[in-house]
Amino acid sequence: MAQPVISRGFRARPRLDAHQHRIPPGQHLVTDFPVLSAGPTPEVDLAHWRFSLRDGEQVLGEWNWDEFNALPQTEIKTDIHCVTTWSKFDTVWKGVTVDDLLRAAGRDGPPAPYVMMHSIGGYTTNLPSADIVNGKAMVATLFDNKPLDPEHGWPARLVVPHLYFWKSAKWISGLRFMPANEPGFWEELGYHEYGDPWKEQRYVGD
Amino acid sequence: MSVTSPTNPARTTWRVAEVVEVRDETPRVRTLKLHVSDWPGHKPGHHVDVRLTDEEGLQAQRSYSIATPPEEKMISLAVERLEDGEVSPYLAGEVRPGDRFELRGPIGGYFIWTVASGGPIVLIGGGSGVVPLVSMLRHRAAQKATMPAKLIYSARRYEELIFREEIDRLAASDPNLEVAYTLTREQPAGWQGGNKRLDKDSLAALVPAPNVNPQIFVCGPTGLVEATARFLVEIGHDRGRIRTERFGPTSA
Numbered sequence: 001m002a003q004p005v006i007s008r009g010f011r012a013r014p015r016l017d018a019h020q021h022r023i024p025p026g027q028h029l030v031t032d033f034p035v036l037s038a039g040p041t042p043e044v045d046l047a048h049w050r051f052s053l054r055d056g057e058q059v060l061g062e063w064n065w066d067e068f069n070a071l072p073q074t075e076i077k078t079d080i081h082c083v084t085t086w087s088k089f090d091t092v093w094k095g096v097t098v099d100d101l102l103r104a105a106g107r108d109g110p111p112a113p114y115v116m117m118h119s120i121g122g123y124t125t126n127l128p129s130a131d132i133v134n135g136k137a138m139v140a141t142l143f144d145n146k147p148l149d150p151e152h153g154w155p156a157r158l159v160v161p162h163l164y165f166w167k168s169a170k171w172i173s174g175l176r177f178m179p180a181n182e183p184g185f186w187e188e189l190g191y192h193e194y195g196d197p198w199k200e201q202r203y204v205g206d
Numbered sequence: 207m208s209v210t211s212p213t214n215p216a217r218t219t220w221r222v223a224e225v226v227e228v229r230d231e232t233p234r235v236r237t238l239k240l241h242v243s244d245w246p247g248h249k250p251g252h253h254v255d256v257r258l259t260d261e262e263g264l265q266a267q268r269s270y271s272i273a274t275p276p277e278e279k280m281i282s283l284a285v286e287r288l289e290d291g292e293v294s295p296y297l298a299g300e301v302r303p304g305d306r307f308e309l310r311g312p313i314g315g316y317f318i319w320t321v322a323s324g325g326p327i328v329l330i331g332g333g334s335g336v337v338p339l340v341s342m343l344r345h346r347a348a349q350k351a352t353m354p355a356k357l358i359y360s361a362r363r364y365e366e367l368i369f370r371e372e373i374d375r376l377a378a379s380d381p382n383l384e385v386a387y388t389l390t391r392e393q394p395a396g397w398q399g400g401n402k403r404l405d406k407d408s409l410a411a412l413v414p415a416p417n418v419n420p421q422i423f424v425c426g427p428t429g430l431v432e433a434t435a436r437f438l439v440e441i442g443h444d445r446g447r448i449r450t451e452r453f454g455p456t457s458a
Contacts, residue, residue, distance in 0.1 A: 004259040005222055007307045009300045012264035013292045026257070026267040028292065035428045035452050038316050040435035040445050085255075085267045121445065151432055189315030190218070202255075203313065205217025 022079055024197035027087040034086055035151045038185070042121040042171050044155055051139065051156065052174035053105050055112060061105030065155070071096045071104055074138060078161040080168075081197040093159045095140035098132045098175070109133060112177035116184060117158055117169040125169050125184035126193065129177060132160060139172060164195040164202070220257065221245070223309040225301055231284060231368045235334060236298040237273060239282045242309060248272055250342040251318040251423070251451075254283070254311030258293060268293045269313070271338040271425075271451075273369075275345035276320075284368060286334040317451040319423060321346060325353025328413050330404070330434055332360045332426025335453055339425060340369050343383070347376055356384045356420075358412050360404055360430065362391040386412050404430070406437040416442035425451040 015023065023029060052062040063071070075094040081087045102109060110129035117125045131137065137160040141147065148154040153170030160167045166186050187193050192201040200206055227239040253271045270283040287298035319327060319342045329339040336359050346355060357377075361367045367387060377385040388400025388408070400408060414420045422443060424434050431452045438448055 004263065004265070005306050005308050006261055007258040007296070008305050010258045010260045010266075010296045010307075012258070012260045012262075012266050015264065026265065028266060035432070037450060037452070039450055040439050040448050041432060042445075043439075084269055151428065185316075190313070203218040 022089065023087050024081055025200050026202075027081055027085055027197065030086040030088055033088065033152065034082065034084070036082065036084060036166070037151065037170065038123070039121065041150045042119075044120055044171065046155060049155060050173065053101055054174060054176045056176070056178065060107060060111070061101065063104075068096065068139075068156070069141065072100045074100070076138065076159070076161075078159075080159075080161050080165050083164040083166055083191065083195070083202050087197075091161075092144050093138065093140040094142035094145065095138045095156065095159070097135060097138045099135065101139065101175075102133070110177055112179050114178045114181045116176045116178060116182060117167075117172055118174045118176060119169045120171040120173050123169060123171070123185050125167050126182055126187055127160065127163070127167060128181070128194075131163065132158075132175075136160065136162060162196075164192075164197055166191065167195055218310045218313065220308045220310045222306055223256075225303050225305045226280060227303060228301060232366050234287045234298070234366070235284055235368050236287070236301075237282050237284045238297060238301060239280055240309070241280055245281060246312070247276055248281070248312035249318045249320055250275055250345040251338045252312035252314050252341075253338070254281075254309050255313060256283070256293070256297070257308040257310075258296065259308070266293050271341070272312070273337045273341055273344075275341055275348050277345065277348040284334065284337045314451075317423065317425070317449050319345075319421065321349045321351040321353070323421065325351075325355060326414055326418060326420045327353065328356045328358065328420045328422045330358045330360075330413075330422065330424045330426075332430035332434075333362070333366070333453070334368065335424075335426030335430070335451070336361075336368055337425075338451065339423060340373070342423070343373070343376055346383075347380065352382050354382050354384075354414070356386070356412070356414065358386045358388075358404065358409075360388045360390060360400075360426070362389065364389055364392070364394045364397070404434055404437070406440060409434065409437045410441050413438065413441070413443070416444070419444065419447065422448045423451075424448065426453060428452045 046065045049065045053060040115129045140159045157170040223240040223242045229237045257267045259265045273284045274282045285298040288294045331339045
């Protein structure tokens with residue numbers, strides 16, 4: 001729209017200059033940690049928890065909870081952005097980068113150009129493989145040095161902080177690489193296939 | 207590369223919404239009736255993104271559920287005023303007929319029910335989480351649908367029950383609709399409804415048994431939704447039949 005509609009009598013909160021480059025368009029800063037999920041929080045039994053990397057149907061690597069926690073651990077501090085318009089600064093996550101997972105499976109890099117994230121409970125979300133390697137994504141098991149809260153994805157969730165946070169699948173159970181892009185759960189329902197917050201890619205066509 | 211979507215095939219463009227009518231529903235909730243140019247239509251449960259722009263060009267965006275059913279030409283949003291909010295004090299306070307802002311939608315596609323989805327349905331709302339559920343009930347009434355429906359509505363106080371008179375009217379005129387309220391903080395003298403937060407026992411008593419296989423929609427603050435969904439699973443309801451939508455305090 002060329003001319004924005006001015007809302008009479010509305011005064012937006014002043015944005016701190018220091019935040020200008022950290023808050024994407026249409027987002028606002030929060031200090032709590034809101035929850036967004038489409039159904040009940042899954043119950044997970046760590047004794048049966050498995051995380052797998054697959055190329056199509058072929059299993060490249062699979063780890064149980066102890067094996068997963070024995071993989072190299074990385075800590076990141078990052079801002080996160082939810083499509084429902086909140087952003088949160090300086091969140092601290094610890095877990096295993098997708099690079100280290102691929103290495104542990106004996107791979108130099110992703111075996112296919114796209115990837116589907118799969119979660120316990122059936123949630124899925126899709127991405128180009130390039131967006132989860134080279135330090136861009138991890139499977140996190142700790143938030144603020146504590147196990148994740150169940151509603152935030154315990155025991156493990158993906159963290160892809162450069163994209164809207166629905167891409168950071170909670171309760172993740174595996175990554176399935178695929179030759180062509182396919183829509184995941186929200187992507188089927190009209191959400192953007194990529195979800196770059198800096199381009200405000202919230203919905204199809206953005 | 208493109209993804210085709212059955213529900214939102216086209217781009218969700220910003221449209222101009224003009225306020226036609228404002229109505230105070232409760233001390234903190236106001237309904238805004240809007241004329242939206244070229245509104246593409248919606249289903250019960252959909253929400254919209256609202257974008258406000260101030261005179262200096264600064265903008266703020268928030269999401270609000272649609273309260274009206276698809277059968278109504280104009281859409282209404284029910285906005286709860288959060289005291290420290292940036293947007294809700296404006297929408298639920300300052301706004302008056304003739305004011306304009308931008309809006310786009312419909313958005314969502316999972317927390318959706320139409321009469322074609324069948325029943326029985328159980329709608330569980332906490333606070334302003336009742337808004338999309340009321341859209342479902344209004345749609346059901348407009349379609350004169352007869353599948354069993356139950357609304358379970360938790361609020362803090364009697365005067366905070368949004369759309370109470372209309373809900374009571376719908377229930378009185380429809381033998382297939384049951385309504386149960388619970389008031390968690392304060393109850394008026396002679397109150398017959400529930401008087402505490404929904405718990406496993408009250409949900410087991412209020413929600414049709416798992417063998418009836420109801421579709422269940424739960425919307426409200428995160429704490430209520432988390433607890434309710436967990437109790438429903440413990441009672442034996444199929445996870446796949448429970449759809450949730452959570453309102454954080456940041457939906458201001």
